[in-house]
Amino acid sequence: MNDRTQNEISALRCADCARSDSAVTDLAPTSLAAIPPEALAGFPDGVPRPPRGVSRRSFITGGAVGLAAIYSAAHLTWESIWDAAAAEAATPSGNILVCVYLNGGQDSLNAIVPVSGAQFSAYQSARANIARVLGPSGAGQVGTTVMPGTGGTLAFSNPLVSGTGNNGDTKGFDTLYGDGSGGAGADLAIFPAADYTPPDLSHFESRDYWFAGALEQLQTGWLGRWLDLYGSASNPLQAISLDTSLSKQIRSVTAPVCAIADLSSTAFQVSGTSIDATSEMQTLAEVPAGAGNVGLTRSRDTYGETVQVSNRLAGISAGAPASGYPANSDLSAKLQLAATLLGAGLGTRVITIDWGSFDTHGDQVASQDPQLAVLSSALAAFKADLKQRGLEQNVLTLVFSEFGRRIGSNDSRGTDHGAGGLVMVSGSSVLGGLAGEHPGVLVDDGEGNLVPITDYRTVYQALIAEWLGGDPNAVLPGGPFAGIARYDGQTRLLK
Amino acid sequence: MSRRPSRRIGGAAARSHHRHGRTGRAGKRHAHLGTARGLAGSRRHHLHRPPKLTVRQFVPTVLSPPMVDRLFWRAGFGPSAHDRATWTGRPVVDAVSWLLSAPAGLSGPSPTDNGSPLDPTGDDTDLVLSWIDRMVRASNPFVERLTFFWHRHWANSRDQVSPPQLMITQNGLFRSYADLGSNPRASFRDLAYAVTIDPSMLRYLTGELNVRGAPNENYARELMELFTLGVTNAAGHPNYSQQDVAQMAKALSGWQINDNDPNAAHSYFTQSLWYDGPKLVFGRFGNFTASDAVDLVISHPAHPGFIVRALWQEFINDPLDAPTLQRLTSTYTSSGHQIRPVLEQILLHPALFSSLDEPDMIKPPVVYVVGAIRAMGLGVTDTTASDYLDAMGQLPYYPPNVSGWEGGLSWLNTDTALARFGCIAALVGNQQIQDVRGESAPAAYDRAYAAVGSPWLASQTVAALQAFSQAVPSSDSQSRIERQIALRTLMLAGPDAQVM
Numbered sequence: 001m002n003d004r005t006q007n008e009i010s011a012l013r014c015a016d017c018a019r020s021d022s023a024v025t026d027l028a029p030t031s032l033a034a035i036p037p038e039a040l041a042g043f044p045d046g047v048p049r050p051p052r053g054v055s056r057r058s059f060i061t062g063g064a065v066g067l068a069a070i071y072s073a074a075h076l077t078w079e080s081i082w083d084a085a086a087a088e089a090a091t092p093s094g095n096i097l098v099c100v101y102l103n104g105g106q107d108s109l110n111a112i113v114p115v116s117g118a119q120f121s122a123y124q125s126a127r128a129n130i131a132r133v134l135g136p137s138g139a140g141q142v143g144t145t146v147m148p149g150t151g152g153t154l155a156f157s158n159p160l161v162s163g164t165g166n167n168g169d170t171k172g173f174d175t176l177y178g179d180g181s182g183g184a185g186a187d188l189a190i191f192p193a194a195d196y197t198p199p200d201l202s203h204f205e206s207r208d209y210w211f212a213g214a215l216e217q218l219q220t221g222w223l224g225r226w227l228d229l230y231g232s233a234s235n236p237l238q239a240i241s242l243d244t245s246l247s248k249q250i251r252s253v254t255a256p257v258c259a260i261a262d263l264s265s266t267a268f269q270v271s272g273t274s275i276d277a278t279s280e281m282q283t284l285a286e287v288p289a290g291a292g293n294v295g296l297t298r299s300r301d302t303y304g305e306t307v308q309v310s311n312r313l314a315g316i317s318a319g320a321p322a323s324g325y326p327a328n329s330d331l332s333a334k335l336q337l338a339a340t341l342l343g344a345g346l347g348t349r350v351i352t353i354d355w356g357s358f359d360t361h362g363d364q365v366a367s368q369d370p371q372l373a374v375l376s377s378a379l380a381a382f383k384a385d386l387k388q389r390g391l392e393q394n395v396l397t398l399v400f401s402e403f404g405r406r407i408g409s410n411d412s413r414g415t416d417h418g419a420g421g422l423v424m425v426s427g428s429s430v431l432g433g434l435a436g437e438h439p440g441v442l443v444d445d446g447e448g449n450l451v452p453i454t455d456y457r458t459v460y461q462a463l464i465a466e467w468l469g470g471d472p473n474a475v476l477p478g479g480p481f482a483g484i485a486r487y488d489g490q491t492r493l494l495k
Numbered sequence: 496m497s498r499r500p501s502r503r504i505g506g507a508a509a510r511s512h513h514r515h516g517r518t519g520r521a522g523k524r525h526a527h528l529g530t531a532r533g534l535a536g537s538r539r540h541h542l543h544r545p546p547k548l549t550v551r552q553f554v555p556t557v558l559s560p561p562m563v564d565r566l567f568w569r570a571g572f573g574p575s576a577h578d579r580a581t582w583t584g585r586p587v588v589d590a591v592s593w594l595l596s597a598p599a600g601l602s603g604p605s606p607t608d609n610g611s612p613l614d615p616t617g618d619d620t621d622l623v624l625s626w627i628d629r630m631v632r633a634s635n636p637f638v639e640r641l642t643f644f645w646h647r648h649w650a651n652s653r654d655q656v657s658p659p660q661l662m663i664t665q666n667g668l669f670r671s672y673a674d675l676g677s678n679p680r681a682s683f684r685d686l687a688y689a690v691t692i693d694p695s696m697l698r699y700l701t702g703e704l705n706v707r708g709a710p711n712e713n714y715a716r717e718l719m720e721l722f723t724l725g726v727t728n729a730a731g732h733p734n735y736s737q738q739d740v741a742q743m744a745k746a747l748s749g750w751q752i753n754d755n756d757p758n759a760a761h762s763y764f765t766q767s768l769w770y771d772g773p774k775l776v777f778g779r780f781g782n783f784t785a786s787d788a789v790d791l792v793i794s795h796p797a798h799p800g801f802i803v804r805a806l807w808q809e810f811i812n813d814p815l816d817a818p819t820l821q822r823l824t825s826t827y828t829s830s831g832h833q834i835r836p837v838l839e840q841i842l843l844h845p846a847l848f849s850s851l852d853e854p855d856m857i858k859p860p861v862v863y864v865v866g867a868i869r870a871m872g873l874g875v876t877d878t879t880a881s882d883y884l885d886a887m888g889q890l891p892y893y894p895p896n897v898s899g900w901e902g903g904l905s906w907l908n909t910d911t912a913l914a915r916f917g918c919i920a921a922l923v924g925n926q927q928i929q930d931v932r933g934e935s936a937p938a939a940y941d942r943a944y945a946a947v948g949s950p951w952l953a954s955q956t957v958a959a960l961q962a963f964s965q966a967v968p969s970s971d972s973q974s975r976i977e978r979q980i981a982l983r984t985l986m987l988a989g990p991d992a993q994v995m
Contacts, residue, residue: 364515
């Protein structure tokens with residue numbers, strides 16, 4: 001591989017990258033539980049009982065706004081989940097982490113651009129067909145906006161920056177980042193080249209490493225292990241993947257966790273008849289299956305839960321959506337769902353979101369930039385939404401991808417799998433600014449990639465130690481890892 | 496009111512132009528470099544005869560009715576009345592032998608979409624429907640089951656492959672390695688090579704961009720990771736290194752697509768675009784070609800176990816035990832990597848017939864929908880099948896990624912259960928249901944049961960549905976027809992119908 005020259009860097013276009021394999025594939029939910037609308041009203045005054053004097057029994061039959069796929073060693077009913085969630089809500093809420101995984105390997109170098117002297121010249125010549133320009137965008141070229149506090153060495157690419165002609169919104173990474181000093185209003189920490197070494201270049205392997213928090217195949221995710229050690233033994237809503245199946249990040253051994261795709265209603269009705277066959281389906285679902293018949297058990301259980309939920313879903317919505325999010329975006333929808341669930345106070349500590357299509361082997365500018373613009377304004381809108389709900393001080397948002405991309409672009413105006421990816425942590429508790437150094441493009445890792453200056457587990461370690469609580473070394477194998485090394489010499493992730 | 500999902504076919508494919516068509520290069524020069532002597536020896540398979548069936552591996556010799564049902568669900572799309580009449584009481588080996596030797600063929604009227612003939616190259620929904628139709632009308636259903644298995648194994652998506660003729664050509668390739676009556680000595684090695692230079696695969700995994708001076712590792716990696724070896728072996732050790740991927744890519748270089756005439760699209764080799772020089776793969780050194788690359792992976796020690804496992808899991812729910820694995824890999828290797836002998840042993844394995852009283856394997860959506868259409872005596876006449884298969888998560892020609900569909904228990908969740916239910920309700924709506932005046936509840940049950948192909952139902956399910964038939968109104972024509980609709984829907988869309 002060392003003989004690879006610039007000319008040889010090819011235009012790979014992986015077909016596997018449109019969808020993720022970020023979800024658990026060999027584990028089925030153990031049960032499905034309906035989420036009653038009252039749950040989303042939260043627990044006023046921390047009273048561990050359903051609000052408004054509704055008895056638990058009546059509220060359980062009163063409707064549902066969605067369905068949680070529960071992954072638990074023990075069978076949990078909604079009643080027990082409710083009790084657990086209520087108990088959680090009765091105690092001071094813990095800090096919350098929302099993980100946004102950018103699917104496909106997001107290119108860091110066209111997001112955070114080295115703009116000083118020789119670095120910028122080298123950057124431009126390495127990726128002439130997709131390079132950013134200095135200053136405002138124009139004439140078909142995308143510009144940059146210098147990041148305060150970096151001595152003029154680094155710049156946001158303009159899709160990340162608020163304003164007409166940039167991300168088209170009034171907020172963005174620049175407003176989250178502030179002056180980059182880590183003071184009030186500087187709430188976005190940026191690691192321009194975080195990864196593991198040596199790079200594997202496979203989407204599948206790299207995702208597994210990031211999700212496991214270890215450079216090996218593990219059966220548990222790093223947050224799953226944290227939950228096993230420090231989470232609830234009975235509340236699956238403590239960790240939620242906003243998807244139809246579970247993210248590997250929160251796969252645990254003992255701690256129950258769950259997946260919730262959406263809170264929209266579903267219907268389960270027989271067409272062409274006035275006969276109510278729904279209750280008959282319930283009868284069929286209740287026929288017991290033979291011991292050990294996993295397939296039939298799964299089928300009957302799924303039908304039973306579906307009927308049950310269908311009966312409860314009568315046009316109940318999850319409430320008015322918050323404003324300010326970019327329109328027509330899956331990321332907006334998922335972040336809004338996250339805010340809604342967090343607002344319900346269900347004892348949730350972790351939410352995972354899988355979004356985007358960043359495997360930009362070809363025509364990168366046309367595919368990456370619109371996504372960067374959405375990411376930028378959606379994260380700002382999410383922060384504002386959380387603030388509106390009085391939750392913002394309790395929530396951090398981590399943004400990452402499975403790897404960075406090659407420094408040099410290919411002949412298809414794209415970039416191939418590389419190393420040194422962009423990691424960001426957002427939240428008013430965050431010591432905003434450049435939290436890890438930029439390696440520059442004058443040196444590479446020997447394979448044509450950014451030198452991964454920050455081990456990704458450095459970030460995980462800080463998130464556990466400073467935010468979630470607990471011993472990072474008990475969660476992350478191979479630790480302790482190097483600490484945070486900020487551009488300005490500070491060593492903390494949080495303010 | 497049924498929940499009919501919206502169509503998604505067409506959008507992405509329409510965007511996918513011939514982005515990388517390097518067409519028009521003259522010449523179809525094929526290299527005959529022969530540099531990998533003694534690698535696999537797989538092309539010597541004609542020296543071997545398929546191993547004879549060994550008696551000890553099989554317990555029951557004569558097919559009972561539930562065994563016929565089981566065999567035709569696992570190796571087809573469910574039993575027809577004719578299958579049941581033909582095979583009940585006959586030796587299992589005869590039925591398996593028929594499945595593995597009766598040639599491909601179609602019977603019944605041609606498919607339509609609301610009255611019009613299908614146009615698979617002009618409409619992507621029709622592309623999907625045309626394959627569904629082949630499955631529905633297949634005289635030997637195993638041919639289409641195995642064709643579909645190859646599609647799952649070497650997953651390519653129309654979302655990334657244009658023109659659609661490439662997908663159709665690949666489908667024909669898969670069928671020629673599934674129609675074991677016409678191609679009895681078909682080998683996995685030959686299939687692997689054919690797929691490696693298949694235009695659809697060259698486009699989907701960007702092999703056409705893999706040329707001298709611009710190596711493209713995409714196909715090389717997936718050839719090993721997903722198609723022939725897996726990342727690690729049984730002991731957890733890597734089966735290949737990044738260096739193997741890079742070197743393998745060079746061996747695979749130089750193959751391009753000519754699709755100037757989409758109806759005659761083909762791949763061709765250009766010597767000058769091939770890395771002509773030594774490569775080091777799996778510790779072996781040679782001036783390897785694409786053909787050598789295939790031999791290298793096929794002769795890799797991890798390969799037989801990898802492919803045998805994949806085939807086993809397609810048909811059998813029980814885990815593959817070590818002695819059986821050993822026997823199957825030995826059959827596979829000693830037959831020169833032929834497909835039929837190992838399939839024969841899998842389909843004759845007693846584990847295929849386990850849990851006969853209560854089926855235990857979840858039907859993949861395609862098997863479920865095609866099985867229902869066949870059981871109801873319907874054909875492809877509208878887009879019901881493709882609409883709902885998408886909602887169930889398995890639209891043929893559109894696998895979610897290069898690793899295919901995940902399957903297993905993940906097929907069923909509340910969303911897909913609703914889609915399965917909606918699909919059956921729509922299909923029942925396509926049946927002609929006559930009113931029978933004065934029809935008793937038991938007679939209504941029996942008529943409904945026969946109209947949906949007499950599927951397996953647990954005895955408690957039967958009792959519940961008979962009670963249901965008794966309980967619902969039946970005093971007028973409308974209510975009796977509604978009773979038929981409800982009974983048929985519950986029989987084919989209920990939880991018992993999801994397993995095989």
